[in-house]
Amino acid sequence: MAEAEILTASGARKKSGAIAAIARVLGVIGRYPTGAIGLTLILLFAVIAVIGPAVAPFGPFEATQNELGRVARLLPPSGSNLLGTTTQGIDVFSQLLWGTRVALIVGVISAIGSVILGTLIGLVSGYFGGWVDEVLMRVTDVAFGIPFLPFALVVISIAGPSLPLVILLVTLFLWRTTSRVIRAQVLTLKTRPFIWAARAAGASEFGILFIHIAPNVLPLSFLYMAIGVQGGVMLEAALSFLGFGDPNVISWGGMLNHAFRAGAMRTAWWWVVPPGLALSLFVISVFMVTRAYEELLNPRLREM
Amino acid sequence: MHGLRAYLLRRLILLLFVVVSVLTILFVLFKLLPGNPLSVFIDSNYSDEMVQRQKRLWGLDDPLWLQYVRYMWNMLTFDFGTSFFQMTPVSGIVIEKLLHTGAMIVPAVVLSVVLGALLGSWLGWRRGSRQEGAVVVGLLALRSVPSFFVGILVLMVFSYQLGWFPPGGMVSIGGHQESFWETILTLDFLGHLILPCLVLMTREITSPALLLRSTMLEVKGSDFLDILRAKGLSERRIRVHATRNALLPLVTDIAVMMGFLFQGQVLLEIIFAWPGVGRELVSALNDLDYPVAQACFFVMALIILVFNFIADVLYGFIDPRVAYD
Numbered sequence: 001m002a003e004a005e006i007l008t009a010s011g012a013r014k015k016s017g018a019i020a021a022i023a024r025v026l027g028v029i030g031r032y033p034t035g036a037i038g039l040t041l042i043l044l045f046a047v048i049a050v051i052g053p054a055v056a057p058f059g060p061f062e063a064t065q066n067e068l069g070r071v072a073r074l075l076p077p078s079g080s081n082l083l084g085t086t087t088q089g090i091d092v093f094s095q096l097l098w099g100t101r102v103a104l105i106v107g108v109i110s111a112i113g114s115v116i117l118g119t120l121i122g123l124v125s126g127y128f129g130g131w132v133d134e135v136l137m138r139v140t141d142v143a144f145g146i147p148f149l150p151f152a153l154v155v156i157s158i159a160g161p162s163l164p165l166v167i168l169l170v171t172l173f174l175w176r177t178t179s180r181v182i183r184a185q186v187l188t189l190k191t192r193p194f195i196w197a198a199r200a201a202g203a204s205e206f207g208i209l210f211i212h213i214a215p216n217v218l219p220l221s222f223l224y225m226a227i228g229v230q231g232g233v234m235l236e237a238a239l240s241f242l243g244f245g246d247p248n249v250i251s252w253g254g255m256l257n258h259a260f261r262a263g264a265m266r267t268a269w270w271w272v273v274p275p276g277l278a279l280s281l282f283v284i285s286v287f288m289v290t291r292a293y294e295e296l297l298n299p300r301l302r303e304m
Numbered sequence: 305m306h307g308l309r310a311y312l313l314r315r316l317i318l319l320l321f322v323v324v325s326v327l328t329i330l331f332v333l334f335k336l337l338p339g340n341p342l343s344v345f346i347d348s349n350y351s352d353e354m355v356q357r358q359k360r361l362w363g364l365d366d367p368l369w370l371q372y373v374r375y376m377w378n379m380l381t382f383d384f385g386t387s388f389f390q391m392t393p394v395s396g397i398v399i400e401k402l403l404h405t406g407a408m409i410v411p412a413v414v415l416s417v418v419l420g421a422l423l424g425s426w427l428g429w430r431r432g433s434r435q436e437g438a439v440v441v442g443l444l445a446l447r448s449v450p451s452f453f454v455g456i457l458v459l460m461v462f463s464y465q466l467g468w469f470p471p472g473g474m475v476s477i478g479g480h481q482e483s484f485w486e487t488i489l490t491l492d493f494l495g496h497l498i499l500p501c502l503v504l505m506t507r508e509i510t511s512p513a514l515l516l517r518s519t520m521l522e523v524k525g526s527d528f529l530d531i532l533r534a535k536g537l538s539e540r541r542i543r544v545h546a547t548r549n550a551l552l553p554l555v556t557d558i559a560v561m562m563g564f565l566f567q568g569q570v571l572l573e574i575i576f577a578w579p580g581v582g583r584e585l586v587s588a589l590n591d592l593d594y595p596v597a598q599a600c601f602f603v604m605a606l607i608i609l610v611f612n613f614i615a616d617v618l619y620g621f622i623d624p625r626v627a628y629d
Contacts, residue, residue, distance in 0.1 A: 034441075138321065145322040145609050146329070147567035150585055150601045157589040157597075158336055234450055238571055241452060242586060256456070260575070265460045272460065276453035287448040291441075 025222075028296055035292030041285035049104040052097030060098040060250040061090060077270050084270040087262045095250050096274050102163070102251040103282065106236040110167045111228030114174035119214075119221045121175065122182025127190055127209050137183070143176040149238060156244045163246040166239055170232045178224040185217050219297055223290060230286040237279050252279045311620050319613045324376070326605050331375055334598060335368075384599035389591055394599045398581065402603065403484050404474060405573070405580035409565045411497065412504035417558055419505075420512030425547040427513065428520020440514070447510040452571035455503045459575060462499060469499050472577035500576045504569065508561060515557050519550035552622050556615040563611025567604045
């Protein structure tokens with residue numbers, strides 16, 4: 001996810017200052033041993049997501065055939081099929097590579113979307129207070145009252161499964177925590193003397209909010225974005241595992257769903273373990289980075 | 305006391321507001337369903353007249369506001385109608401499934417809280433030691449591992465490979481007793497419970513352990529511990545006294561955990577073929593059994609909201625300062 005930051009930053013942002021700042025933060029995170037391991041793993045996942053489909057030996061739904069031209073079902077791992085094949089003769093290793101891209105797409109897009117939404121709501125709610133705050137926070141309360149997984153299942157069964165819908169649902173789930181945390185942060189920031197100074201100097205309300213307050217909550221937003229990538233990947237996996245993911249693409253959760261339904265837990269460990277392991281490894285590496293980043297933001301954590 | 309009462313009233317109003325909002329969202333969603341529930345239910349051979357009669361019978365040609373009011377009233381009085389497929393009242397089905405879910409969650413939460421509290425008390429006491437640091441990082445990492453994959457692995461190893469435990473389900477085929485309470489008191493049920501319960505615990509134990517650890521750190525500096533020390537009590541006894549004082553915040557944590565689990569265990573119910581409310585929701589959606597799906601969703605949302613409300617209320621009693629916020 002951090003690499004994605006660099007990618008989007010170098011691709012889209014004009015200011016080189018932003019890239020330098022992010023690179024600096026990553027450098028500091030890399031000095032924590034957990035942070036370094038986490039960053040390396042995430043980098044590896046990002047590389048796989050980008051080049052994986054190009055180097056995958058087979059397509060995500062392509063049946064492998066044996067010498068006799070028959071579908072090669074449930075082959076154990078071998079030289080030509082590194083992680084064996086499924087009941088439909090699909091190469092597990094290739095699916096794993098394709099699935100990495102889907103997982104990261106959902107994770108990164110929904111994390112960015114939810115952080116933008118959550119940060120904006122938190123900023124506006126905390127800064128303006130009054131009825132604006134009341135309305136936005138009651139909306140947040142309602143969002144907290146909706147159980148995500150059941151809600152997503154109902155919506156998907158109504159609208160039909162698709163990747164954009166999954167991303168939208170995950171985004172709608174993730175923003176709520178960000179908005180509460182950012183709001184709390186804004187509430188303390190807006191009483192600081194430098195805000196009075198800005199106001200005395202004649203800054204407009206929106207100027208104060210976006211030029212003076214927003215930059216100070218951004219580090220926290222980045223933290224929630226990282227946590228959001230983790231959440232997004234997990235939620236997509238959960239939905240796909242339940243059979244509510246996009247049937248036209250393959251993800252780690254989708255692989256587990258097919259394996260589970262085909263009874264591979266009994267017969268083909270090589271089909272079940274790789275996607276689950278990839279998912280766990282990804283989630284733990286994001287955890288390691290966020291942990292290091294949190295310590296960076298809040299040095300008290302080290303003593304607590 | 306006045307502050308506390310105002311706080312409770314505010315929380316209660318908020319609870320009602322959120323419940324009504326969630327129900328409204330649910331109403332809109334089910335109105336958006338492709339076609340309408342009738343298309344599932346009615347044979348294509350029905351004449352238009354018969355369809356119209358059926359619609360009138362179910363009140364589907366009433367104005368929308370009237371349908372909304374009737375829907376609200378039915379939901380809030382727990383009258384969920386009749387299942388399309390099982391042809392029995394939905395409320396009966398939902399209650400049964402809720403009991404099943406509870407039978408998995410309650411033991412897991414009780415064990416997690418007890419063991420987590422013991423672990424947390426030990427961690428807080430040994431603060432700063434090398435073991436403590438390792439255990440804390442381990443717990444945090446454990447919390448981020450997807451528990452449904454842990455469930456799959458556990459089932460693969462202990463059930464399919466080693467054959468120590470039954471491969472899912474709540475009771476063996478034919479092992480179902482007359483009543484729910486008779487069922488859960490059998491050894492057969494216990495055998496089915498162990499694996500899912502352990503998987504839930506790997507995740508749930510982290511929260512009480514980390515919470516108690518941090519409250520122990522606060523309690524540790526208290527003067528009353530010095531007095532106990534002066535009395536000549538052993539470190540072990542002093543730790544017991546300290547733990548007792550650090551337990552209060554755990555109460556709210558239990559309420560939050562319970563509420564969260566009632567919706568969070570859908571995946572485990574699927575993996576372990578546990579006939580709970582989450583699994584019922586998934587199969588109702590697959591069968592297009594809308595009354596059941598609607599009821600399962602509402603009940604899951606309601607349980608989270610009610611447990612969060614209980615947590616807020618308990619918090620107000622335990623720490624009266626929050627009431628004045």
